[in-house]
Amino acid sequence: MCLITVGICVRNSEGTIAATINSIVSQNFPRDKMEIIIVDGNSQDKTLDVVNNLVAATEIKCRIFSDKGEGLGAARQIVVEKALGEHILWVDADVQLGRDFIRNQLSFMEKNPNVGIARGKTENVEAPDNVLIAVQNLFFSVKEEVYMGATICRTEAIRETGGFDKRIKGAAEDDDLRIRMAQRLWNNVINNEAKFTHSQRGNLRSFLTEHSWYGYGGHFIRHKHKGLISIVYRFPPIFFGWGLKMSRKSYRQDYRKKSFLIPMLCLLIILSWWFGFTKGHIDGYGH
Numbered sequence: 001m002c003l004i005t006v007g008i009c010v011r012n013s014e015g016t017i018a019a020t021i022n023s024i025v026s027q028n029f030p031r032d033k034m035e036i037i038i039v040d041g042n043s044q045d046k047t048l049d050v051v052n053n054l055v056a057a058t059e060i061k062c063r064i065f066s067d068k069g070e071g072l073g074a075a076r077q078i079v080v081e082k083a084l085g086e087h088i089l090w091v092d093a094d095v096q097l098g099r100d101f102i103r104n105q106l107s108f109m110e111k112n113p114n115v116g117i118a119r120g121k122t123e124n125v126e127a128p129d130n131v132l133i134a135v136q137n138l139f140f141s142v143k144e145e146v147y148m149g150a151t152i153c154r155t156e157a158i159r160e161t162g163g164f165d166k167r168i169k170g171a172a173e174d175d176d177l178r179i180r181m182a183q184r185l186w187n188n189v190i191n192n193e194a195k196f197t198h199s200q201r202g203n204l205r206s207f208l209t210e211h212s213w214y215g216y217g218g219h220f221i222r223h224k225h226k227g228l229i230s231i232v233y234r235f236p237p238i239f240f241g242w243g244l245k246m247s248r249k250s251y252r253q254d255y256r257k258k259s260f261l262i263p264m265l266c267l268l269i270i271l272s273w274w275f276g277f278t279k280g281h282i283d284g285y286g287h
Contacts, residue, residue, distance in 0.1 A: 003033040004102060005085030005155070009067075009075040010051070011041035013093035016199050018050050023096040025058045029103055035061040037082055039075040042066065047093075071169030073176075076148075080155070080163045088155050090148040097150060098123075098195035105152040108191040116157035116186025117178060120150040120194035124254055132207060135261045136200035138250045146188045148174040150196040157186050165224075172217030179225055208272040215276025220286035231277075239270040 006024055010017055024036060038051055048064075055062040063082065067075035079088060087109060089102065098104075101120060108118055124141035126134065151174075158164075161180045164173050178188050201207040222229045233239065243266030250259035280286065 002084040004087045005083035006036045006089045007079035008038045010093040012043050012045045014046040016094040019096050021054045027102045028099050031060050037079045038064045039078050040066050042069050073164045073168035073173040074166040076164040089152045092149045094199040095150045096197045101194050104194040114187050116181045117153050117188035118191045119146045120196045121192045123195050123197050130202045133200045133202045134258050135265050138259050139262050142249045170217050171214045172221045175221050211269045211272040212276035215273035216280045219277045219280025223286035240267050
C-alpha cells in the first residue's frame with residue numbers, strides 16, 4: 001500500500017534538484033510505501049539528466065511526466081491525477097527535507113484528521129557570504145504561511161475540491177487550492193516538527209523576478225475569488241511595518257543582527273510583487 005506520493009514540479013533547476021531528490025530518497029521511511037512523481041515544465045537545462053540519473057539509482061517507484069508547457073497548475077494536477085498515495089507531499093526543486101520529514105508529517109496528519117494541508121517548518125541556515133540569502137533565511141524561518149514548498153496534503157481532500165486550476169500558468173495555484181479547501185472546512189496549518197531547508201535566491205535580479213511572478217499570480221487569484229482576497233496589507237507602508245514585526249520575532253529566535261534588515265527585504269518583496277500585479281492587470285490575467 002502506498003501511503004505517500006512525493007510530487008515534484010520542476011523547471012530549469014539543475015543546480016538544486018539533486019539535493020532535493022537526495023533528501024527524499026534518504027528519508028527514514030519504508031521505500032515500498034512511497035512513490036515519487038516528477039513533472040517537468042519543459043526544462044531547457046540539464047534538469048532531466050540529473051533527475052534520470054538519480055531516480056535510476058533508487059528502489060523507490062518513480063514516474064516522470066511533462067506538463068507540455070501548460071504551466072504550474074496543470075503540472076500539479078498531473079500529480080493529483082496520477083498519485084497512488086493517500087497523501088501527496090509537495091516538494092519544490094529548491095527544498096531539502098530533514099531525514100524524518102515524511103514520518104513527522106504523516107504522524108501529524110494521522111493525529112489531526114481535520115487538517116487538509118500541513119507545511120513543514122523552515123530551518124534557518126546561516127549564509128555568511130551572501131547577505132540576501134542570509135536575510136531571506138531569517139525571514140522565512142519566522143514567516144508562518146502555508147504554501148506548497150514542503151507541504152503534505154490529503155489526496156482525497158484535493159480531489160474533492162476539484163484539484164488545481166489548470167488556467168494558472170505560474171504562481172498562486174497553491175493559494176487558490178488553499179482557499180477552496182478552507183471553504184470545505186479543511187484546515188491548513190504548519191507542523192513545526194517537520195523540518196526542511198530552502199535554497200534562497202542569491203541574485204537580486206532573480207529574487208525580484210520571483211516575487212514579481214508571485215504578484216502576477218496574485219492578480220489572477222484576486223479576480224477569481226472576489227471579496228475573499230484583500231490586498232490592503234500589501235500596501236508598501238503596511239508591509240514594511242509587518243517586516244518590522246518579523247524582524248523582532250526573528251531576532252528573539254536567532255539573535256542575529258541581520259534580522260533588522262528584514263523590513264528592507266519586505267519592501268523589495270512588495271514593490272516587485274506590485275510590479276507583477278500591475279502587469280497582470282495590464283495583460284488581463286484573471287479578468
